[in-house]
């Protein structure tokens with residue numbers, strides 16, 4: 001397939017080129033391609049062509065939060081987890097896990113998000129949950145990297161099961177080798193719900209499988225206080241000593257860190273995933289982005305399962321960092337583009353066989369085409385929003401064409417409705 005007259009934004013500049021797609025891969029970028037007989041040729045009419053967005057930290061299990069009654073006003077993150085998120089995970093059954101992926105996938109794709117790095121929990125439908133999620137994402141055509149949140153909060157047996165779930169799934173799908181739409185990381189909930197013994201078991205397996213961890217780090221102050229209390233160490237030092245932080249680790253949030261912690265984190269080469277809207281909603285604070293970037297830590301962006309739109313997520317990062325710095329537009333367009341496009345692509349490309357989130361030869365053909373011509377040569381996200389998404393391609397196949405899904409989305413409504421009903425019935429009464 002040839003897409004001609006594209007205004008391609010690759011994370012840095014806009015270039016007028018054509019894209020040739022062979023199967024699931026971008027085979028050539030250039031000008032004046034001659035189409036083969038029977039080859040499809042589409043005139044993109046100089047509209048903006050972006051790499052499909054990547055959400056680098058997500059929770060598909062939050063898809064049914066709308067159907068879940070919340071108990072009272074939570075005073076902090078730990079209370080919110082106890083009032084909403086932990087009871088919600090526990091209510092998910094196998095079908096609920098599948099429907100979460102389907103619903104989440106449809107919502108992300110609508111916003112041009114083509115790859116999700118999910119961090120999953122469903123303690124009452126644990127074994128096989130990652131394969132079930134993968135099936136749901138594949139059903140709607142979404143690329144995913146999955147991990148299960150190991151935690152000690154449901155006892156030793158459940159922690160063991162969660163470790164096994166990560167191990168078996170990663171053995172099969174790690175590196176995106178077996179299935180190019182699916183990859184794996186080793187999930188850990190957060191330090192404050194894990195013992196040293198559990199961390200050691202996880203470390204051994206992750207090391208053997210040569211995969212990275214995906215965990216929450218210093219989201220709320222509870223994580224920091226707990227490490228001091230139980231391990232008599234700063235949180236980053238504790239996780240580093242346990243062998244959890246390394247160049248393959250994705251540490252989500254990193255809000256409650258001081259300069260010393262950030263220096264220590266920089267030395268581990270772990271990657272940071274910021275989730276600005278979730279941090280705002282949970283009232284946990286504003287990430288010290290300046291200090292983190294000064295240590296040359298690679299920062300990507302996710303949404304922590306709160307909404308599905310990466311345009312709005314990166315704008316929220318700008319708003320919150322500007323509030324913190326008390327100056328207008330504190331982050332340059334280049335920094336915002338680097339975090340959303342370049343860094344997220346680097347993070348995801350390490351997890352799959354080919355490059356993800358780039359428009360380059362040899363990368364997966366994951367694209368978001370906007371119903372907009374470029375505003376000059378510079379690309380400024382603040383001028384754009386997801387209502388402009390016109391067409392979305394994943395792995396060389398159209399998922400959305402001219403603002404319409406290529407499959408009948410309505411056929412999933414009944415499954416979603418039934419799951420929401422079941423969740424409402426099973427939810428603890430408030």
Ligand SMILES: [Zn+2]
Nearest residue numbers: 059216252304
């Ligand atoms: Zn999270």
